[in-house]
Amino acid sequence: MRDSRGSWYLLTGLVLGAAIGLVLSIFIFPAQYVDVTPSALKAADRDQYRALIARAYLVEADNGRAVARLALLEDPRPADALVEQAQQEMGVEGNEQTSRALALLAAAVSQKQLVITPLPRISGAITAPQAVTHTPDNQVTTTSVPPTRTPGATITPRATATAQPTQGAPYELAEQKEVCEAQGSGSLLQVYVFNAAEEGVPAVRVEVSFTNGGVESFYTGLYPEVSPGYADYAMVEGMTYNLRVGDAGQLVQNLSIPQCENENGGTFPGSIQLIFKQP
Amino acid sequence: MRKGRLIAFIFAILLGAAAGLMYGWLYYPAKISAGSLQSLRADYKADYVLMVAELYATDANLENAVDLLDRIKPADPIGAVQRGLLTAQDMGYADWEMRLIADLEIALQQQAQETAP
Numbered sequence: 001m002r003d004s005r006g007s008w009y010l011l012t013g014l015v016l017g018a019a020i021g022l023v024l025s026i027f028i029f030p031a032q033y034v035d036v037t038p039s040a041l042k043a044a045d046r047d048q049y050r051a052l053i054a055r056a057y058l059v060e061a062d063n064g065r066a067v068a069r070l071a072l073l074e075d076p077r078p079a080d081a082l083v084e085q086a087q088q089e090m091g092v093e094g095n096e097q098t099s100r101a102l103a104l105l106a107a108a109v110s111q112k113q114l115v116i117t118p119l120p121r122i123s124g125a126i127t128a129p130q131a132v133t134h135t136p137d138n139q140v141t142t143t144s145v146p147p148t149r150t151p152g153a154t155i156t157p158r159a160t161a162t163a164q165p166t167q168g169a170p171y172e173l174a175e176q177k178e179v180c181e182a183q184g185s186g187s188l189l190q191v192y193v194f195n196a197a198e199e200g201v202p203a204v205r206v207e208v209s210f211t212n213g214g215v216e217s218f219y220t221g222l223y224p225e226v227s228p229g230y231a232d233y234a235m236v237e238g239m240t241y242n243l244r245v246g247d248a249g250q251l252v253q254n255l256s257i258p259q260c261e262n263e264n265g266g267t268f269p270g271s272i273q274l275i276f277k278q279p
Numbered sequence: 280m281r282k283g284r285l286i287a288f289i290f291a292i293l294l295g296a297a298a299g300l301m302y303g304w305l306y307y308p309a310k311i312s313a314g315s316l317q318s319l320r321a322d323y324k325a326d327y328v329l330m331v332a333e334l335y336a337t338d339a340n341l342e343n344a345v346d347l348l349d350r351i352k353p354a355d356p357i358g359a360v361q362r363g364l365l366t367a368q369d370m371g372y373a374d375w376e377m378r379l380i381a382d383l384e385i386a387l388q389q390q391a392q393e394t395a396p
Contacts, residue, residue, distance in 0.1 A: 009284060013291025020292070021299020031304045036314035038323055045316045048350060049327070056330035059337050069326070121336045 061118035107202035180260030200229025328363030
């Protein structure tokens with residue numbers, strides 16, 4: 001008797017085996033990654049790496065090095081990735097410094113000529129009586145430094161609050177006007193910050209407080225296509241805001257959504273434009 | 280005859296499984312980004328350690344430095360810095376960069392000694 005069932009069972013076996021192999025290799029025994037480049041990092045680790053690059057940039061103030069480090073991540077548009085992450089970090093308590101660093105680096109990527117003042121190093125913060133030496137066989141050893149005669153009393157430098165780069169004189173309000181543009185863009189507090197040389201200043205903290213006691217902050221430089229010194233904040237109908245630029249800038253009070261008139265005599269909510277300058 | 284078909288069926292399953300494993304281990308990983316900071320190559324880890332050392336040099340915040348180092352070598356921040364120092368030496372880092380990393384290592388060792396029972 002001839003078997004007329006054909007060879008379909010072989011195809012069934014192949015498909016079954018392939019399914020088993022895929023499940024094993026992807027879910028049960030996934031590949032272990034070693035010696036990867038930053039571009040192969042998963043999203044969360046890429047963000048951590050990018051944030052560290054930005055924070056190191058504040059210390060080094062070396063645009064070339066920061067850009068070269070960013071290039072390792074192979075982001076299609078590095079400045080956009082920095083801005084996006086800066087906005088995400090802004091909403092997390094305690095991450096203002098990181099958000100600011102990301103915004104500043106985004107500005108540096110967009111404007112090659114941008115120069116920042118590096119954060120000062122705390123000299124004398126580490127006064128360990130030990131020295132690290134490297135032996136020829138690449139073993140790190142720590143040896144005690146022999147005691148020496150103590151010099152006369154000096155003032156020991158203390159750790160201070162982290163300084164902010166590119167700070168200068170407090171910002172003053174130079175111009176305030178209502179903006180009545182086409183509807184649809186929302187009601188914004190449009191803030192422009194310029195230095196004494198009339199250049200837009202990125203990474204300046206803008207603090208908005210509400211009449212009910214709440215406070216929010218945001219930074220300039222997230223929209224370099226508008227101006228490196230530009231930032232905006234969406235206002236809510238019925239709320240009154242106070243706004244300050246920088247840590248010691250002039251306080252602008254009682255800001256609320258202005259009402260604009262359209263061609264038909266009706267009204268629509270407008271925006272407020274505030275221009276701050278350093279004297 | 281039936282025994283022959285059974286052997287061929289098992290052989291087909293094994294062949295399919297081998298193909299599935301190869302796809303999952305060799306081709307599929309190349310299409311996704313799933314590496315962690317722990318799996319970074321040694322030279323990138325050394326640069327990471329340098330960035331942490333630079334931050335520590337400005338804020339003297341050892342807790343933050345340990346938190347960052349934990350991401351490349353969990354529970355062994357001193358080991359991470361030592362490894363970074365050796366790689367940095369091999370790669371010819373500048374003296375001031377080596378000094379920064381060494382300062383961080385000294386601070387970590389001091390802390391470890393202070394917290395040791």
